[in-house]
Amino acid sequence: MAAEADESGFGEGGRPGADRSARIAKHYDGHRDRLRERFAEGGAAALADYEMLELVLFRTIPRRDVKPLAKALIARFGTLGEVLNAPVALLQEVAGIGHSTALDLSIVAAVNRRAMRSQIKGREILSSWSAVLDYCTAAMAYETREQFRILFLDKKNGLIADEVQGTGTVDHTPVYPREVVRRALELSATALILVHNHPSGDPTPSRADIEMTKTIIETARPMGIAVHDHVIVGRAGHASLKGLRLI
Known part of the structure; x- marks a missing residue:
């Protein structure tokens, strides 16, 4: 449960955790919007690997500043490819990554493989x-x-x-x-x-x-x-x- 609390941004106290998340949101919501805008205008080439990882984490961790987490994942595994292809159990060893987030990252890698396979089928x-x-x-x-x-x-x-x-x-x-x-x-x-x-x-x-x-x-x-x-x-x-x- 602790890992899931880290992912969501809610603390053990319920509403106090929610209030804290609301205050923090004002700080990083603008960052999320700016990052999405940079991607919309320049595509993946306009973003660093950790920023591309942030875009994925935005969806799975909606109420937390995920930039430090994205950088921690890159530092732990070395490359964006290594992060996405890491076993779920190893991903969960990074503080703040719970099972659902680790699984979401693995799903992204699986979708990429399936899409690439479709390019050669037939x-x-x-x-x-x-x-x-x-x-x-x-x-x-x-x-x-x-x-x-x-x-x-x-x-x-x-x-x-x-x-x-x-x-x-x-x-x-x-x-x-x-x-x-x-x-x-x-x-x-x-x-x-x-x-x-x-x-x-x-x-x-x-x-x-x-x-x-x-x-x-x-x-x-x-x-x-x-x-x-x-x-x-x-x-x-x-x-x-x-x-x-x-x-």
Whole structure:
């Protein structure tokens, strides 16, 4: 209950807390209006990351000066992306962030991922490569454990399905090439894009990454299934095995 009281601006005394909130509101309501006006006129480019975070917090914490809270979140997690993709439990470790606010921040990140996925659904993937990379980065770069994802494509390289095939530890995900091919056959896919993340942040492919990719390519080829690329994403960027000429 204490965390929720912090979020709302109401104290344990009910009306006294409400009166105090009303007095404080006079101080920061003008700031909220000015920040919204700057966004309306100049878009996101006109605001710092912590100010963009303030705009989100305005909605979930309506009766409190959220600038210090936004700055505290950036200081704790490092970047706006790290804040939005942080686990709810870790967000709640920041003073003033209760469960509902932490959940709202996670919802913003989820909506962003869903919107980015919609940009590649039904489109020719290879001609939308930057959108694919943006989506995969948003979906996986901030995960704390390795995930192995497959984009299944039809003969026109349109997206049939986007599936996480496995989740492992901080530095390993078990991948079974025959299972990858079996699933591709089930979906009538003729091409694949493999994607996995490095929770360390460094997307540099390991020897195991390269060998595993080659095994999948060799297993899929006799079935008429091509592997277009294997992309590794991390908070520091991404790496394409094809682009690096490793496959």
